[in-house]
Amino acid sequence: MKNSKPLVILGETILPGQSKTIDMEIAKLHNAAKLKIPVIIQRSKIDGPTVLFSAGIHGDEINGVEIVRQLITKKINKPKRGTIICIPIINMFGYINMSRQFPDGRDLNRVFPGTKKGSLASRFAYHVMTEILPHIDYAIDFHAGGASRFNAPQIRLVPDNVELKQLADIFNAPFTLFSKNIAGTFRNSSQKTNVKMLLFEGGKSLDINDDVADAGTEGVKRFLSFLGMLDPKHEVQFKESESIYINKSLWLRAKCSGMLHDHNKIGQFVKKGDVLATISDPFGKFEQKVKAPNDGYIINANHSPIVYQGDAVYHISKTLYNEPK
Structure with a gap:
């Protein structure tokens, strides 16, 4: 079905079949330089859903930025039908400073939906919620592990x-975790506005991992193919194995401080009593x-060479979605 509806975002009109990059400007840097957050929009002439791919809510989570970048450079974001909006870096302030937080010290992913006259982070969240989210049907927000x-x-x-x-079945990541929404998160606010967000x-902060980026981009292609939005020129890799669904998990914490020697068990199934790492003193x-x-x-591993007593070192599944009860 031909699409004739104009899309108006941040005061800019994008017609069916058009592509446009709109710079979202909420505040300047402290040296009065303008700070622009590019919002990259691709529309098909054929009617369909609107999908958002976003990353960089935490400015140091570069792996998510890399995934959205690949969607753009490989033209995966050019839809067969509907509209695809990409925001590779939401927290440009943090990205510039290689920091998780906003300059006001707040975690942007804890202040949604934000307020018009609140803190800098809160104002930014408010603009995302009022200017972008009302147009979105589906979304995937990309993150990486912190610290x-x-x-x-x-x-x-x-x-x-x-x-x-x-x-999630369609995306088919190696693992899928059931987790409740946290108040103040982008995901929680999106659900309240009926946006279907995964x-x-x-990966980890301040790092780019090719395997993680591949898992993200291939999952997106399956996701878009399911929605009938993927351009046929892109080959879809359907995996034989299904995602491992995890109902419950726990964090294993260091019982002492010292040097952490990781045994590289990330993504692997381990048995009770298996040695995951050793902690030693430097002497x-x-x-x-x-x-x-x-x-x-093992769905998360601490790659820091130094840990303190009580630090989280591993995230391990406890019960699986499809295991017998």
Whole structure:
């Protein structure tokens, strides 16, 4: 069906069949230089849904930025029908400073939906919610692990949502975690506005991992193909294996401080008692083994060479969605 409806975002009109980059400007840098957040819009002449691919809510999570960048450079964001909006870096302030936070010290992903006259982060969240989200039907927000913690590629979604579960099945990341929405997050506010959003986690902060980027871009192609939006020139790789769904998981924390020697078990299934790492002091006086507390998959590993007692070192699955009860 031919699309004749104009799309108006941030005061700019994008007609069917047009592509346009709109610079979102909320505030200047402290030296009065303008700070522009590019919003890249591609529209088909054929009617269809509007999908948002976003990254960089935390400015140091570069792997998500890389995935959205690849969607643009490979022209995966040029839809067969409907509209695709890409925002590779939402928190440009943090990206410039290689920091997770906004300049006001706030975590942007804890202040949604924001307010018109609040803090800088809150004002920015408000503009995203009022200027972008009203046009969106589906979204995938790309993240990476923080504080040197490496996430195996995974989709996160709320439990008991049949439609999101179907979309996660289609995306088919190596792992899918059921997790409740957290107040103040982009995902939580999106759900309240009926935007069907998946959250992708993969890799770690201030790092680009090719395998994670591949998992993200291939999942997006399957996602768009399901919606009838993927240009036929793009080959879709349908995996034989299905995503491993995780109902419950736990964080394994360091019992002592020291140097962490990771045994590279990320993404693997381990048995209770398997040695995941060792923690040692720098003087050769002790070495403590870090053992799996139960059978499960390692979905996050701390890659920091130094840990303190109580630091999270591994995220391990506890129960699987399809395992017998």
